[in-house]
Amino acid sequence: MRFKLKIIYYWLQIQFAPKLRSREAIEAFQVKKMNRFAFKTLIKSKFYQPYFIGNKFNWTTVPQISKTEFMAEFNQINTLGIDLNEAMKVAIDSEKLRNFKNDLNGVTVGLSTGTSGKRGLFLVSENEKANWVALVISRVIKPRLFRKQKIAFFLRANSNLYSSVESSLFEFKYFDIFKPIQELLESLNHYQPNILASQPSILMDIALAQKNRTIHISPIQIISFAEVLHKSDKDIISSIFNTKITEAYQCTEGFLGASCKHGTMHLNEDFIRVDKEWIDENKFYPIITDFSRSSQPVVKYKLNDVLEIKNEACPCGSKLLAIEKIIGRDDDILIFDGIKVYPDLIARKIALHTDSFQLYTIEQTGSKELHINIACNEADFENNTTLFKNALNDLFKDFGITEIDYHFDNNIASIKGNKTRKIKRLSYEN
Ligand SMILES: [Zn+2]
Known part of the structure; x- marks a missing residue:
């Protein structure tokens, strides 16, 4: 009950927050919030303590960081004295066993891979979780009075971040995308969700199954997340289900x-707060400072995503920064004999097996052919090829895919100069 009360508390805060009617109002609001965040949270972080001078926090000298530094300074940055190795063990064990009881002293520990392929670890406290839920409820999920919403959530890991949302208003069912799509479709059809939330590549599979009458579901809302939603896919999905996509x-x-x-x-x-590292006049890398965090502050953190800004004002009247599209994380899907394997599953599997390298590319060059380039020392190369093969065979086995022809390379230079995707399908078309 305490958790639900917290959600209501944060939800009310969002409803009664001052209306930000101009860019100036947003700027002023952020300055106030960031100052409060410094004295409430950053003061407890060993990494950020040196940036307090007298009774001021010196935002200008705080370093910009990326995932690499964020992980290297994990113990110093988090405000709860949690040790990286201990937290990593909890996260890996829970993912391997797929039981997801990934709690450490009441804090949820989550594992991430992201576009760099390097393992990352995220901490979420109960308050942060409640705040997240409140924000998702007010910004994403359509309210439906007096009736319970059944939400089908397709995820690669069931962080208890999500399953904790259960209440008299919502019921969550988690679909583990590590399972074969056929099995997922059957249980989705049985569940009959009001709301369907998934990454677009899986939404496409679901939409096509609906079109082929393999399944028949009638969601009133579809939520897309985790990958870029292409306009063509968006149109197909919303026309098949006759509903808009959030x-x-x-x-x-x-x-x-x-x-x-x-x-x-x-x-x-x-x-x-979103600062921008401009790539050209419309595109930028976001550098984020999340002033709502408390367990693991995210300060001047550069994301790998490329965002394109929308220049026209939105008719909804919101002055919050409008994005034309998210260009990054536009991963391709590998296809073997018609069986799709999603790139984030591959990146995740590899991250679970090893952490000795950050840079690699996987390219599908034939129906059963993969070219893998690993940036590592020559001495580690042979060992790494074995680790890669084991990780991938392990994953493919679950999909019934066998006899993959692997080609390995150890060409650091070609990867470093390569700003394109890590996993992609080349000439081979299914
Ligand atoms: Zn708008």
């Missing part, structure tokens, strides 16, 4: 934004 920009680093009723993605700038 896009949520959710990653392990936080819940960054959601699309409004006009379909424009607005960033949650009332919780996260």
Whole structure:
């Protein structure tokens, strides 16, 4: 009950928050919030304590970080004195056993891979969880009075972040995307959700099954997250189900934004400050400071995503930053004899097996052919090829895929110069 009361508390806070009617109002609001965040949270972080001078926190000298530094300084950054190795063990054990009781002293520990392929670890406290739920309820999920919403949630890991949302208003069913799609479709059909939430590549599979009459479901809302939703796919999915698609920009680093009723993605700038590292006049890398965090502060953290800004004002009237599209994380899917394997499953499997390298590319060059380039020392190469093969065979086995022809390379230079995707399907078309 205590957790539900917390959700209500945060939900009320969001409802009664001051209306931010201009960019100036947003800026002023953020300055106030960030100052409060420094003295409430950053003061407890060993990493950020040196940036307090007298009674001021010196935001200008705080370093910009990426996932690499964020993990290297894990013990110093988190405010709860949690040790990286201990937390990593909890996260890996729970993922391997797929039991997801990944709690450490009441804090949820989550594992992430992300585009760099390097393992990351995220901590979420109960308060943060309640705040997240409140924000998702107010920005993403359509309210439906007096009736319980059944939500089908397709995830690669059931962090108890999600299953904790259960209440008299919502019922969550988690679908483990490590399972074969046929099995998932059957249980989805049986469940008959009101709301369907998944990554777009799986939404496409579900939509096609609906079209082929393999399944028959009638969701009133579809939520897309975790991958780029291409316009063509969006049109197909919404026409098959005759409903609009809400896009949520959710990653392990936080819940960054959601699309409004006009379909424009607005960033949650009332919780996260977004600085921009411009690539050209429309595209940028977001550098985020999440002033709602408390267990593991996210400060001037550069994401790998490339975002394109929307220049026209949105008719919904919101002044929160509007995004034309999320360009990054636009991963391809590998296809073997018609069986699809999603890139985040591959990256995740590899991250679970080893952490001795950050850079690799996997390219599908034939129906059963993979070219894998690993950036590592020559001495480690042979061992790494074995680890890769084992990790991938282990994953493919679950899909009934066998006899993959692997080609390995140890060409660091070609990877470093390669800003494109880590996993992609090349000439081979299914
Ligand atoms: Zn809008």
